[in-house]
Amino acid sequence: MKRLLGASIPLLAALIAFLFGAVMLLAIGASPWEGLKALLDGAFGSADRLAATAIKATPLVLVGAGITIAFRTSVVNIGGEGQIVAGALLSTSVALAVPDLPAIILVPVVLVAGLIGGAIVGAIPGALKAYASVNEILSTIMLNIVMVQLMNYLLRGPLIDPLEVEAGTRIPQTERLSDNATLPNIVPGVRLHLGVLIAVLAAIAVYVLLWRTPTGFRLRAVGHSPDAAKAAGINVKRNITTALALSGSLGGLAGAILVFGSEGQRMVTDGSSAGFTGSAGFNGIVAALFGGLHPLWTIPSSFLFGALLTGATNLQRVLQVPAPIAIAINGIVVIFVVSSGRLREKIDRMLEARAEFDDTPSTPETPAVVEGAQS
Amino acid sequence: MSDFFTMSILVATVASGIRLATPYLLAGLGETVGQRSGVLNLGVDGVMQLSAFFAYWTVLETDNLILGSFVGVGVGLVMGVIYAVITVVLQAQQGISGIGIFLFGLGFSDLMFRRQVGTPKPANQLPDVPIPLLSDIPVIGEALFEHSWLTYLAFAMVPLLAFMLRKTTFGMNIRAVGENPQAADSLGVSVGWTRTYAILIGNAMAGLAGAALVLELGIFQPNLTAGLGFIAVALVYFGAWRPAGVMSGALLYGLVAAVVLQWKAQGIIPRSASDIAAMAPAVLTIIALVVLAGRVQAPSALTRPFSRH
Numbered sequence: 201m202k203r204l205l206g207a208s209i210p211l212l213a214a215l216i217a218f219l220f221g222a223v224m225l226l227a228i229g230a231s232p233w234e235g236l237k238a239l240l241d242g243a244f245g246s247a248d249r250l251a252a253t254a255i256k257a258t259p260l261v262l263v264g265a266g267i268t269i270a271f272r273t274s275v276v277n278i279g280g281e282g283q284i285v286a287g288a289l290l291s292t293s294v295a296l297a298v299p300d301l302p303a304i305i306l307v308p309v310v311l312v313a314g315l316i317g318g319a320i321v322g323a324i325p326g327a328l329k330a331y332a333s334v335n336e337i338l339s340t341i342m343l344n345i346v347m348v349q350l351m352n353y354l355l356r357g358p359l360i361d362p363l364e365v366e367a368g369t370r371i372p373q374t375e376r377l378s379d380n381a382t383l384p385n386i387v388p389g390v391r392l393h394l395g396v397l398i399a400v401l402a403a404i405a406v407y408v409l410l411w412r413t414p415t416g417f418r419l420r421a422v423g424h425s426p427d428a429a430k431a432a433g434i435n436v437k438r439n440i441t442t443a444l445a446l447s448g449s450l451g452g453l454a455g456a457i458l459v460f461g462s463e464g465q466r467m468v469t470d471g472s473s474a475g476f477t478g479s480a481g482f483n484g485i486v487a488a489l490f491g492g493l494h495p496l497w498t499i500p501s502s503f504l505f506g507a508l509l510t511g512a513t514n515l516q517r518v519l520q521v522p523a524p525i526a527i528a529i530n531g532i533v534v535i536f537v538v539s540s541g542r543l544r545e546k547i548d549r550m551l552e553a554r555a556e557f558d559d560t561p562s563t564p565e566t567p568a569v570v571e572g573a574q575s
Numbered sequence: 576m577s578d579f580f581t582m583s584i585l586v587a588t589v590a591s592g593i594r595l596a597t598p599y600l601l602a603g604l605g606e607t608v609g610q611r612s613g614v615l616n617l618g619v620d621g622v623m624q625l626s627a628f629f630a631y632w633t634v635l636e637t638d639n640l641i642l643g644s645f646v647g648v649g650v651g652l653v654m655g656v657i658y659a660v661i662t663v664v665l666q667a668q669q670g671i672s673g674i675g676i677f678l679f680g681l682g683f684s685d686l687m688f689r690r691q692v693g694t695p696k697p698a699n700q701l702p703d704v705p706i707p708l709l710s711d712i713p714v715i716g717e718a719l720f721e722h723s724w725l726t727y728l729a730f731a732m733v734p735l736l737a738f739m740l741r742k743t744t745f746g747m748n749i750r751a752v753g754e755n756p757q758a759a760d761s762l763g764v765s766v767g768w769t770r771t772y773a774i775l776i777g778n779a780m781a782g783l784a785g786a787a788l789v790l791e792l793g794i795f796q797p798n799l800t801a802g803l804g805f806i807a808v809a810l811v812y813f814g815a816w817r818p819a820g821v822m823s824g825a826l827l828y829g830l831v832a833a834v835v836l837q838w839k840a841q842g843i844i845p846r847s848a849s850d851i852a853a854m855a856p857a858v859l860t861i862i863a864l865v866v867l868a869g870r871v872q873a874p875s876a877l878t879r880p881f882s883r884h
Binding site: 276278333339474521526533535 | 617621657661665667668670671672674675676677678679680681682683685686687689690691797798801802805806808809812848850851853854856857858860861864865868869
């Protein structure tokens, strides 16, 4: 009973969030039933739409798996947006610098550049937390703001498409990047590129890293109890930095995939980070939480939120309901998932009287950071 | 003549700095009250976006700026009730649930704006209300005493909140539940209710900050705050959890922003560099956090939910 309840909490949270979504639809005078139909049709209605959902899910899987590393180390990473932008900027610069490398080399090179860009921007708040006791929630958020401005500066200035300058239109975007850097399609006839596969593999790699390697053991030990880890001879400071660097690197990889999997094959800014990332840095947190902070569960969970995002685009097209409704629903999901730990405890206590003895944990153990014991 | 010209630019820059500091100050002061009670609210930015939209919409429909400001506060209070349920009753992790509030505010204000207004339309702006006599003082009169009444209110809140926190029973209860909730509880102070009131004050002020931001501009656009609410949270650390400290931080940020705007207008810095200049608040915050880390003491129970067992 408890086990069933534990697994159903995220689903319950999603259901409640969707009920709120229905209320929002009613409030703006749209039919929730038609809304749901448009949503599902938009997300799953055809092979192309399914592919679009998978493409939308890709950065969420990566950011979500990265978030898992950070949270399992009891470090909060809210810097996904900045890390995505950093990876995109570095990989774009590399593609502009060496456009003539053959695809078999250039594709891996730009992806690694993305990883490095994200890792740098992740390592900064990590090191600041470890060595200067700077609250990482604040520093990651501040770096988001910094990276957006850096993106705007670079795309309006040094990296701008020379044709835009010539024409005087000055749209802040790079020139069309080398075709050799384009992520190849993996399914003939459908727009589904290699990035989707890479994201799934990366999430599996994170699972292996966390539970099958000494590095992962150290990270989780630090997350479980920094004092105990220190007593066991683990370098807590270095592991905190590592956790945020790794977490950031996956965001950076997502950034590279966003650029080289894009239809325009270039990096564009509308002045905001959401304009480039589609808020994947935040939505990845939602997907990770919804997946119980387990890297493998992040995959289906991201697919669900990818579906919500593509579905919302269709909602806008069919019912003129603005697509940001998806972001609002995501916010409600976060609130319910993080509130539900306590909720579950309360329900558990109510059930305690008649529940049989059952000592199996109801969900994968949750690190202290999500339970509110963070200092 | 040239002296007069420089002087008038200086006065205008200081005045604009004070104006720009207002939303930071209101939101930062509100967050200070919440954090002194042990509750971190990272959702300030989302609350500000929601209240900014509803205040703007109200003014667009009714032309009533006072009503718009009250609507902003009302939206803040509603979000405060929700946040109190999440953090006090359900004891959720505060950092992450704040991000939930932020996402909801970002998405819902955008949704409502696109659905109900569509394209940005100008609404009435807050008028400047010169204070009689004081505004006649040469130089500083124009810089300090010709602002909107929300700006005066924000600065008046500084001593009021400082007094409230330091001298009143309610303020002492807030500090007690933020430092040592177990001890406060054993002395008969209701930790839950005290934190709830602090959250409501904080969110109401965030709501007013959103209204002040949008009504000063007279126009709304999605993601209007562009991270202002997050910087307001950082200002609380910057100001070492004291209203006067938060005010100095807000003024510093406002003045830096005003100087950058002024330079841009005068062409002292090229247009392309203005993006770099726009990093200033965030970079300044990171530097301040590094310098202040370990030197200022956060409320001991900050982010820790309280339960008796």
